[in-house]
Every structure is written in structure tokens, then in C-alpha cells.
Amino acid sequence: xxxSGAGIGKxxxxxxxxxxxxxWLLPVVFAIWSAFHPAEYSTRFELFAPVTTENFVRxxxxxxxxxxxxxxxxxxxxxxxxxxxxxxxAAYGFARFDFFGKNFVFALVLLQLMIMPEVLLVENYxxxxxxxxxxxxxSIGLPYxxxxxxxxxxxxxxxxxxxxxxxxxxxxxxxxxxxxxxxYIPLSKSTYIAYGLVSVSYHWNNFLWPLVVTxxxxxxxxxVGLAIFGAPESGVDWSIITAATVMTxxxxxxxxxxxxxxxxxxxxHSGIK
Amino acid sequence: xxIIKLKDVCKSxxxxxxxxxxxxxxKDGELLVLLGPSGxxxxxxxxxxxxxxxPTEGSIEIGGKDVSNLPPVKRNISMVFQNYALFxxxxxxxxxxxxxxxxxxxxxxxxxxxxxxxxxLGLTDFLAxxxxxLSGGQRQRVALGRAIVAQVSVCLMDEPLSNLDAKLRxxxxxxxxxxxQRLKMTMVYVTHDQVEAMxxxxxxxxxxxxxxxxxxxxxxxxxxxxxxxxGNFIGNPPMNILVPDAQIIAACPATIFPSHDATATYLLGxxxxxxxxxxxxxxxxxxxxxxxxxxxxxxxxxxxxxxITLTVPGRAEVSAGDHLAIRWEADKVHLFAAANxxxxxxxxxxxx
Numbered sequence: 173x174x175x176s177g178a179g180i181g182k183x184x185x186x187x188x189x190x191x192x193x194x195x196w197l198l199p200v201v202f203a204i205w206s207a208f209h210p211a212e213y214s215t216r217f218e219l220f221a222p223v224t225t226e227n228f229v230r231x232x233x234x235x236x237x238x239x240x241x242x243x244x245x246x247x248x249x250x251x252x253x254x255x256x257x258x259x260x261x262a263a264y265g266f267a268r269f270d271f272f273g274k275n276f277v278f279a280l281v282l283l284q285l286m287i288m289p290e291v292l293l294v295e296n297y298x299x300x301x302x303x304x305x306x307x308x309x310x311s312i313g314l315p316y317x318x319x320x321x322x323x324x325x326x327x328x329x330x331x332x333x334x335x336x337x338x339x340x341x342x343x344x345x346x347x348x349x350x351x352x353x354x355x356y357i358p359l360s361k362s363t364y365i366a367y368g369l370v371s372v373s374y375h376w377n378n379f380l381w382p383l384v385v386t387x388x389x390x391x392x393x394x395x396v397g398l399a400i401f402g403a404p405e406s407g408v409d410w411s412i413i414t415a416a417t418v419m420t421x422x423x424x425x426x427x428x429x430x431x432x433x434x435x436x437x438x439x440x441h442s443g444i445k
Numbered sequence: 446x447x448i449i450k451l452k453d454v455c456k457s458x459x460x461x462x463x464x465x466x467x468x469x470x471x472k473d474g475e476l477l478v479l480l481g482p483s484g485x486x487x488x489x490x491x492x493x494x495x496x497x498x499x500p501t502e503g504s505i506e507i508g509g510k511d512v513s514n515l516p517p518v519k520r521n522i523s524m525v526f527q528n529y530a531l532f533x534x535x536x537x538x539x540x541x542x543x544x545x546x547x548x549x550x551x552x553x554x555x556x557x558x559x560x561x562x563x564x565x566l567g568l569t570d571f572l573a574x575x576x577x578x579l580s581g582g583q584r585q586r587v588a589l590g591r592a593i594v595a596q597v598s599v600c601l602m603d604e605p606l607s608n609l610d611a612k613l614r615x616x617x618x619x620x621x622x623x624x625x626q627r628l629k630m631t632m633v634y635v636t637h638d639q640v641e642a643m644x645x646x647x648x649x650x651x652x653x654x655x656x657x658x659x660x661x662x663x664x665x666x667x668x669x670x671x672x673x674x675x676g677n678f679i680g681n682p683p684m685n686i687l688v689p690d691a692q693i694i695a696a697c698p699a700t701i702f703p704s705h706d707a708t709a710t711y712l713l714g715x716x717x718x719x720x721x722x723x724x725x726x727x728x729x730x731x732x733x734x735x736x737x738x739x740x741x742x743x744x745x746x747x748x749x750x751x752x753i754t755l756t757v758p759g760r761a762e763v764s765a766g767d768h769l770a771i772r773w774e775a776d777k778v779h780l781f782a783a784a785n786x787x788x789x790x791x792x793x794x795x796x797x
Contacts, residue, residue: 339497340530340591344544345518354547358534 206414214410227415240397251313259322267330284320329363454503476632480642481652523595527604529588531576538572541590558594602634673781676714687713696728714779720755727770
């Protein structure tokens, strides 16, 4: 059978997609395999190896994972809530009002986008320390709350809302904050969902800054807890580490699978890909 | 009683003046059309009345109260926007009562007005739909519904029909007119379409480059254009505006010109339907373009340096390249001063 040029292209595309998918999936598959099998099978594949949940039970009892999970949950919720409020108000200001030095201030905000958070590690630590907030959940979130990315994203999404809609609301006597609440926010829903996903997954997985700023079980998020748990000095037991890893990523993975359709749609609507 | 009054209103954007000394009044229950080409300042005038812009100079009164510095909500107006300004996340009913909610009208009253408006506009079956699920005409009706439930006396419309196809535009035009008369609304209606203006208006204000060219009834604008611009803008096909030379002057009785002063120069305006093709003597010309429109035929002829358009009822028995003679009655000629384009009364009476 002869294949046309387009047909071959299609096959290569499909193969490429599968290859990338498989590469991405490999560590996840390994983690799940290893987590559900006894230690001797952790690096050996045997189809009928005995399945066990013992690794989870052990990991759960070795370290205070429920507490870590709660910490992470509080952390991402706190950050997301603060980001939504701060970024919405800032973006509204930039998108709709004219004030002296607006472009300069906006340039400063954009500048923040170009600075890697790691560069500010020491300076941030000093600030948090002066605030007396070391080793608290708030201290992990604080540097990220006024997110330049969020401000930028929401400003763009506010700016494309037709002025006619705003004027229609104005004619009806809706106040400036009312317009934000009744027109801008509902019309930018997809941007909020997309940005929320990016923010939650980033902070769920964030490691370096929480490691630096936390020192007790009370504030440590899952990622740091897991790293300490898997540190060489505590002895490397892959089964338990992978079991703990699966527990860490499960909530996020589950949420994504459940809301997959909405997420993909919102990304398409908001124009970030 | 006039309900809207503009006094010496000027508006500038930076150093460009877009409106120069606009003065007009709109009576209670009147449909006033602001007509003009794109960028003439008609939409700006409407936005000034709405309070979406503030005048650089002058004052605006609505209902006998100076509202120049009041926000839109305090002006007791409703507005229909060009792109309907429907909120995509709200359904039809929510869109219609959006303003009532903002004004904190009691729920029962909201519902009553909504049902009434939906009934008038034939939207009762669509109340639960989102704007995206509606046709253009239905969206337009929802926008009208919003203006109706507001129950304010003044309704401002900014090119409300420009997004509809020709047939629907005509239907909606009639609907808006009958609605306005039934509900006795005072309406200021902006359009660039002279046919729309002629058919819908009680009075028309023709604006050009920020000044009012003429304010009058459609008949006045058509029959007695105050300037060559009005003559050319109103009517389809537009009035022929000719710079008279010996050939043209020979074609009309010289007595129509008020002054025989050689320095005084005129522009001559003749409507296409006032020109007839004659056998025998007349202005010699050659047909260059024939457009058959059904009820009439449009003939463009070349006479010397002048391209003249005329219309003939039914089908014209001419074809391009034919040599013709045309003529017009002296009392059909409009005279304008060449210097400023303003109307000059002809002396036809004296001639007759």
C-alpha cells in the first residue's frame, strides 16, 4: 500500500506524541509499580509479582504525612486566595484606570517576571526573619502572593473585555468595584481557572524555598517532608519512597483527571498553552 | 417641552476639536436622529448626552436639569449599544434585568417589567438562553428589552442596527419606530445610514466635521438642503452638485441666479429624479453607465466635464455610448454658495 506524504507525516506525529507521552509516564509508572510491590521487586519487573499496600502503611507511619498534606493544602489555598485578591485588584487598576506613572509601575511588575525566585532566597529569608515569621506556613507563601505573572495574565484578560459592556454597566449605575465583580471577573473565569491550576501545581511542587524557610513538622509541606524522608542518612528504601511519592502527587493527579476537560478548555480560552 | 437640550457644547481630544458649538433641543416623545459620515462626531454627541464623556465646554440639560457633570446613572437614561453589550455569562432574563438589579428595584417589580418587555419583544420563549445561542435580531431585541425595563423617558441608541443584514435591519427599524411611538419614548438615535434616518426620524440633525449642517424634518432635509453637503448626503443616489460653466448655465434659465455678479460663484444642485431625458433640445451628453434597479434605472451621463446621475422610472431605453439630451425644471434647481456651500434661494418665483 502506498502512503502519501501527509500520511507519513501523520504517522511520525503520532509516534512522536506516543514517545513523549511514554517518556513522561515512565517515572509515574515506575513509582506506582514500586509503591505497590514488596521491596525486592522495586527495580525488577515481573508481571505476577505479589501486590501489596504495606509500603503505604509503613510510609504513613514513618513520617507525619497527614500533617504534611494538611500543611501543603493550607499553603496552596492561602497562596491562591491571596493571589486572586491581589492580582485581580492590581490587574483591574492597570487595565482600566489611568494614573500617574502607570506604565512605569507596570514595567516594574513585568521586571519581577524576569527574576528567578531562587536569586532572592537569602534576601527573602532575611525579610521573613525580620518579620518573625520563620517556620510558619505564611512564610512559605508570602513571597509569592503578589504574583507578577498573575497580574499580567489578568490584566491581559481584562483588557480584551469590550468597553461596551463596561459602559453598559456604567449607564446602569454599577460602581467601579461592582463592575469588577459583575463584569470583569465572571468574564475572565477561564483565566482564573488556568492561572489557579498553574499556581496550585507550582506551589504543591515547590521545594527549595519551603526547605529553606521551614524547620518543623508544623509548617513543612509534603515536598520537604518527602525529601527529608528519602534522605540517604535515613536509608534508601525505594518502595517506601515511591509509596510516599504516590501519596504526595495523588491528590493533584486525581484533581486533574477529574477536571481535565475544564482545564484544557480554560487553557484554550485564556490563550496560555 | 424639550427634554434634552445642548447648549454650545464643544468637545476636544487633546488639540483636535471634534465638536464645535453644538446647539440643539429634542422634544418629549420625539425620535431625533443624529446623522453623519463616520468620524463626524455624532457618536461623541450621544456619549456626551449619556455621560460617558464630559463636554469640554457648554452644558447639557435633560428634563430641565443641568446634567453636564453627572454620571450616567443620575441622568435617567437608557442606552442601546452598537454591539448590544449583552453579558455573555448571563442569560436573556438576567441581561434584561441587569440594570434593575443594579438599581435595586424590588424583585416582584423586576419580574413584572421583565415579563412585560419579553412579551412586547417576543422573547418569552428565549429567557433562559445565553446570548451566544441567539440570532442577531434576537440579541438586538434583548438590548431593546434592557432599555424598555429601565422605564426612563430618554433612550439613546448608538447605531443599533449596523450589525444586522439588510432585510432584518428594515424589520427592526420599523419595530423600533413603532415601539418608540407606543411607549412614547424620547429617543436619540445615531446612524450613518441616511435611509434609516429618513424613514425613522421625526427630526434629523445632520452633523459634518463636528458642526451641525442642518436640523430639520426628513422632508426639509430632502427638499430644502441647507448646504451642498446635505444635498449630497441625503438621497440615494445623491444630488448632483455641479460647478456651473457656460454649458450648464445655458441649460437653466439665467434668471434663477440671484446675482449676475461675475465674482459670485455658485454650486448647482439637482436631484437625479428631477432630470429627464428629452427628445430634441437640451443639454447634450453621452450615457456612460446604466444600472437597472427594477423600479427605476440609474443613468450616468457625461456632459462636457460633468458626470451627471439621473434616474428614470422603470427600464430606460438607453445604452452606454448613446447620445442624449437632458433637461430639468428651473424650480428643481438648488443653489449653494461655492465659498461655503450654504444654500442660496433661487429666483425661480421671479422667473415664473
